Amino acid sequence: MPKGFIISKKSAFELCFVIACSTWAPSAHALDKHACVAASEDGQRLRAVGKLVDARERLRECADASCPEVVRNACAQWADQVDRQLPTIVIGARDSSGDLTDVRVAIDGRVVADKLDGRAIAVDPGPHVVELTRGGATRKLDVLAREGDKSRSIVATFDALTTGTTGTTGTTGTTGTPDTPVATPPRIGAARVAAFVAAGLAGASGIAFAALAIKSHGDYEALASGPTACAPGCDPSSSAIATLGTEQTATNVLLGATLGLAAIATVLFLLPQPHERVAFGPAWVRVAF
Numbered sequence: 526m527p528k529g530f531i532i533s534k535k536s537a538f539e540l541c542f543v544i545a546c547s548t549w550a551p552s553a554h555a556l557d558k559h560a561c562v563a564a565s566e567d568g569q570r571l572r573a574v575g576k577l578v579d580a581r582e583r584l585r586e587c588a589d590a591s592c593p594e595v596v597r598n599a600c601a602q603w604a605d606q607v608d609r610q611l612p613t614i615v616i617g618a619r620d621s622s623g624d625l626t627d628v629r630v631a632i633d634g635r636v637v638a639d640k641l642d643g644r645a646i647a648v649d650p651g652p653h654v655v656e657l658t659r660g661g662a663t664r665k666l667d668v669l670a671r672e673g674d675k676s677r678s679i680v681a682t683f684d685a686l687t688t689g690t691t692g693t694t695g696t697t698g699t700t701g702t703p704d705t706p707v708a709t710p711p712r713i714g715a716a717r718v719a720a721f722v723a724a725g726l727a728g729a730s731g732i733a734f735a736a737l738a739i740k741s742h743g744d745y746e747a748l749a750s751g752p753t754a755c756a757p758g759c760d761p762s763s764s765a766i767a768t769l770g771t772e773q774t775a776t777n778v779l780l781g782a783t784l785g786l787a788a789i790a791t792v793l794f795l796l797p798q799p800h801e802r803v804a805f806g807p808a809w810v811r812v813a814f
Contacts, residue, residue, distance in 0.1 A: 557592065558592070558593055561586075561587045561591075561592035561593060561597070561600075562587070562596060564584070564586040564587035564600070565584065565587040565596055565599065565600050565603075567580075567583045568580045568581075568583035568584035568586075568587065568600065568603060568607075569603065571583060572584075572603070575649055575650055575651060576649055577607050577611045577650065578611065578647050578648065580607050581604055581607045581608060581611060581647075584600045584601075584603045585600075585604050586600075587600035588600040588601040588604050610650070610672050610673055611647050611648075611649075612647070612648055612649075612650055612670040612671055612673065612674040612675070613645035613646060613647050613648070613674075613675050613676055613677070614645065614646055614655075614668070614670065614676075614677045614678075614679055615643065615644070615676050615678045615679070616628075616630050616638075616646065616655070616678075616679045616681075617641060617643070617679070617680045618641060618657060618659065618680065618681040618682070618683060619680060619681070619682050619683070620682065621684075625641065625659065625683065626640050626641045626642070627640055627641075628640065628641050628657055628658065628681065628683075629657070629658045629659070630646075630656070630657055630658075631655075631656040631658070632646070632648060632653055632655055632656075633653055634654070645675070645676050648670045650670050650671065650672040651669070651670060652667060652668070652669050652670075653667075653668050653669075653670055654668070655679060657681045659681075659683050664681060716793045716794075716796040717793070717794065717796075719793050720789075720790045720791075720792075720793035720794035720796075723786050723789045723793060724786070724787070724790035724794075726786045727782075727786035727787040727790055730779055730782045730783040730786060731779075731783040731787075733779050734776060734780050734782075734783055737779060738776045740772060741769065741772035741773055741776055744768065744772065745769060
């Protein structure tokens with residue numbers, strides 16, 4: 526040791542502390558780096574399978590300032606992209622007195638709110654079951670969350686005097702005016718209505734055909750063997766012959782119309798009926814209990 530160089534006990538302790546920390550720090554930094562990389566890989570994998578809620582959480586972890594810059598920047602960019610893709614819904618409830626807050630909300634069987642606060646709830650894209658419960662009244666609603674759809678409003682209307690009822694479900698536009706309720710009795714499609722109309726016309730045409738065919742046959746028999754028979758030398762220009770010709774033409778037309786309308790009615794009747802389904806407008810969904 527050089528002459529005059531003296532290390533006190535305190536200085537020696539401080540020097541050892543600095544050396545120990547320098548030795549430990551790289552190891553600790555390596556652990557943080559591995560955790561950041563793992564979070565970034567998990568986030569990308571979850572995003573690829575449509576689990577955007579979980580993907581966003583993992584990507585936010587690796588976007589933390591403690592992560593290496595290259596990982597942090599990539600995760601921040603991915604998290605921002607996922608956030609734009611992530612659909613959100615805003616659930617509300619009303620009764621005759623106004624807005625309600627004492628409503629429990631569950632999505633896909635998991636309770637997400639014990640009361641309503643007006644905040645948007647992030648959900649993964651795809652089908653979900655939203656359950657709203659107030660007292661004894663519960664309604665399960667199938668909701669298809671579309672990627673990028675933000676703040677879609679789902680409003681449940683409760684009857685203040687009735688519990689345990691299901692009511693109706695309908696859609697509303699941005700003006701808040703309810704559309705036709707979806708939970709209605711099965712309706713007859715336009716094709717089925719047209720089939721009934723065509724069948725009715727075919728029946729009427731068939732009756733007219735039968736009546737005219739009988740009359741035409743009677744007129745023919747009268748000319749062939751009746752008291753006024755002229756066969757086989759009937760005058761083609763006579764009114765009797767002209768009338769018979771008109772009746773036969775009309776009979777053929779009615780027969781063709783009957784067969785055509787019957788065919789149309791059959792085809793329309795066999796067309797599939799439209800299926801009833803819950804449809805949601807772009808901004809508002811109104812659920813009536």
